[in-house]
Each structure stands twice: as C-alpha cells, then as structure tokens.
Amino acid sequence: MASEQAPVPASPTRRTPRGVADLPVREMPATNTAAPAADLASFKPKRREAHGRADLLVGQNAPKHDQAAQHRGPTDPSRAASLPTHEPGGAQVSNLREGTERERAGWTPALQFKGRNHGSLGIADSLPAEGRGEGETPFTRHRNAPVSTRRLIVNADDFGRSQSINQAVIRAHREGILTTASLMVNGDAVDEAVELAKQNPALGVGLHLTLVCGKATCGRMEIPDLVNPLGEFSDSPVAAGTRYFFNRGLRLQLAREIAAQFARFKATGLTLDHVNGHLNLHLHPTVFELLASRYQEWGIRRIRITDDPYALNRRLARGQWFYRASHAFIFRRLSARARRILSRSEIRFTDHVFGLLQNARVDERYITRLLPELPRGDSELYSHPSLDEFRHEFDALVSPRVKALVAEQNIRLIRYQDL
Numbered sequence: 001m002a003s004e005q006a007p008v009p010a011s012p013t014r015r016t017p018r019g020v021a022d023l024p025v026r027e028m029p030a031t032n033t034a035a036p037a038a039d040l041a042s043f044k045p046k047r048r049e050a051h052g053r054a055d056l057l058v059g060q061n062a063p064k065h066d067q068a069a070q071h072r073g074p075t076d077p078s079r080a081a082s083l084p085t086h087e088p089g090g091a092q093v094s095n096l097r098e099g100t101e102r103e104r105a106g107w108t109p110a111l112q113f114k115g116r117n118h119g120s121l122g123i124a125d126s127l128p129a130e131g132r133g134e135g136e137t138p139f140t141r142h143r144n145a146p147v148s149t150r151r152l153i154v155n156a157d158d159f160g161r162s163q164s165i166n167q168a169v170i171r172a173h174r175e176g177i178l179t180t181a182s183l184m185v186n187g188d189a190v191d192e193a194v195e196l197a198k199q200n201p202a203l204g205v206g207l208h209l210t211l212v213c214g215k216a217t218c219g220r221m222e223i224p225d226l227v228n229p230l231g232e233f234s235d236s237p238v239a240a241g242t243r244y245f246f247n248r249g250l251r252l253q254l255a256r257e258i259a260a261q262f263a264r265f266k267a268t269g270l271t272l273d274h275v276n277g278h279l280n281l282h283l284h285p286t287v288f289e290l291l292a293s294r295y296q297e298w299g300i301r302r303i304r305i306t307d308d309p310y311a312l313n314r315r316l317a318r319g320q321w322f323y324r325a326s327h328a329f330i331f332r333r334l335s336a337r338a339r340r341i342l343s344r345s346e347i348r349f350t351d352h353v354f355g356l357l358q359n360a361r362v363d364e365r366y367i368t369r370l371l372p373e374l375p376r377g378d379s380e381l382y383s384h385p386s387l388d389e390f391r392h393e394f395d396a397l398v399s400p401r402v403k404a405l406v407a408e409q410n411i412r413l414i415r416y417q418d419l
Helices: 037-042 064-072 163-175 190-199 237-246 248-267 278-283 285-293 310-316 321-344 364-373 391-397 400-408
Strands: 046-050 053-057 150-159 180-183 204-209 272-277 352-354 377-383 411-414
Touching: 150 163, 150 204, 150 272, 163 190, 163 391, 180 190, 180 272, 204 248, 204 278, 237 248, 237 278, 237 285, 248 285, 272 278, 278 285, 278 321, 285 321, 310 321, 310 364, 364 391, 364 400, 377 391, 400 411
Parallel strands: 150 180, 150 377, 150 411, 180 204, 204 272, 352 377
Antiparallel strands: 046 053
C-alpha cells in the first residue's frame, strides 16, 4: 500500500502580547530589512501601568529578539529619533537622543503619565535649554529615576505666629536661602504675615494646619470636643493624637475645623504652595485620611511627607538619641502609610525631608554638614526661624557660608509648586 503523504503542519500562530491586542496589525517584513523611519516615527506606542510602573509597549507581534534589540538601543541611525531608550532605575520613558532633528526643531511630546510614586514621570517639560539646570533633559524626570541635579525646598514653619517669626521669615527669604513658609491662619500675627507674603511673591506660602498647641478657626459650639472654653486645642500632642485616633466621633468635628482653615487660607488671596501640619500632625492616620479623601475639594496639590532619614541624621548630628530614634521610627511608619494612600492621587511630595530629627537645632553646623550629603532628587529642609527664641535657626539661613555652599554644591533652590 502506498504510504499517504503527511499533511504539512500549519504555521504556529504568533502569541499576541498582553495589552496590545487593540493595536493595529503590522505585517512583519519578509526580510531583515529595517522598516522605513517614517513608519516608525508615525507609530504611537500604547501606555500601560504594571506593578506601579509605567511601561511603554513599542510594537505588536514583534519577535523576542527584536524586542531585546529595542531595549539595547537602535543601531540604525535613521531609527534613533523614534525608538524609546531605557533609563537606569527601571522606568522606561520615551526619550529623544541629542542631536535629532526633532529636538533641534524644539519639539516636545505632550504625553504624561503617572508612576508608582504618583508624581509626574514628566515627559512634557517644555523648558527651553537655557532655563534648565545642568545635566537636565527637555523632559521632567520620574521621581524615582536617577537624576543629575539636587533640588532643595527650604521652608519655615509657624509663619504668622508672631511678628518675630514673620520678620525672620522675610529676611531669610530676601537675604538667605529660604524659599517657602507655612502659614498658621490663626496665628496672632497672621495679618502681617499675609501682607508680607504679598510683598514678596517669590515666597511660596502653604497652610500650616493646626490641630494641637494653637487656636481653632471654628467656634467652640461647632467643635466642642476639640477645644477648651477659650477655643484652644490641647497642648499635649500625645493626648490629642490618642483622642483623634480612638474617638471616631471626633472625625466630623476635625473635618469641620480643617475645612475652615483651608477656607481662611483661601480668603487671604495667596496661592496654596503646599500643606503640612503643626508638629507634623497632618500625618496622623485620622487627619491624613480626611486630607486624602477631600484633597480635590480643598485644593491640595503638594504635601509634606515627613520622613527624615535616620541613618544620615546619625552621621550629621549628636545628642537627643531617644527623641531622634523614636521620631524616626514613628514617622517612618506614618510616611509609608501616607505614600500608599497617595499612590493613586495627583498629590506631589519630595523624596526626602530634613529637620524633624533636629528638634529646633537646624543651625549652621547642621546645614553645612547636610548640604554635601544631600541625596539626589527633591528634598525639603524645614526649620523655625525667629529673631528671638530660635535666632540660631535664622542665622543659619542667612549665613554666607551656607549660601556659598549651596552654590558650590550646585543645589537648586525651589518651592513646592516647582515640583
């Protein structure tokens, strides 16, 4: 019997990668000839978020060896302007190589997307070359990606609490390195602080939310369980924090008072640069949940996440070991929780915050030791300058030695609204 001819097996169907099934089908060329640059330039990658990181899909049905070649970088100069590059740090961003005709023509992409740290991965920074810092590209970096510059916000808390503090803040801004201040809307000298801020528009002013050791905005009839007969909050942060956490009946009164403080700040006519709390109580679990749940209503765009690196602080300062270790532990946990809550929001914050563990000892010695060790990325240094009680913190901010060191270290001074 004649043997039957075995049927020719059909070509295996190529597996379509997840997330790109909706892209138009692109036929693979029969040879290894590179696709025309015009085709590649017109192709728009689809964006997706995976494991908190934004990935760019650069093609459909492309063989694995072609995808690997794309990660290694294009070898054909005609394709260099249109293929993405892979930056260190794990985040893939669409970038242009220097010298391409698109960059010379001033083209910048409009694509923006968010990563796991909820900040702008920024590929839409349209700053001209002369307005960028040394080593910056036309694109804003991912907050977690390596950068070649260090940026620092220098903030003064308790703005508006007294005339001495107000004068120290304005002088430190005009004569020193101070870039922002946090306003206590119920402070004894708040009206003077608002006028001074309007006379110095380069000073970023935020809300210093006060729910302990200060006066309330609402009347006692509105928040009877939060204040004493004089309309003042508790002077004990531990006692107040315990009550706010375990007594859930206080949430409505807390929300009412927080809303009133935001309304009073808005009434000043100042632009809200940032939000933080007196004694950093804004990171209290109950308070922070209220802020995060109503951030759009209250106009919160930037907030302080108070996480002072303990390992670095141990090298920079001495003494008060129990205070420093305990606060580092507590605020490390509170900050991690806050970051998780904000992971889906548009609220921005710095990578690092310094000043918490110094406890009113942000003096010249500390700052001059910190600046050379300042981590890359965005940081905040905060203190409580005044012309009387904390004169040493004011002197540090206007110190010629400190100002010279900032320039020597190529540290860019910014405000929260510049994030």
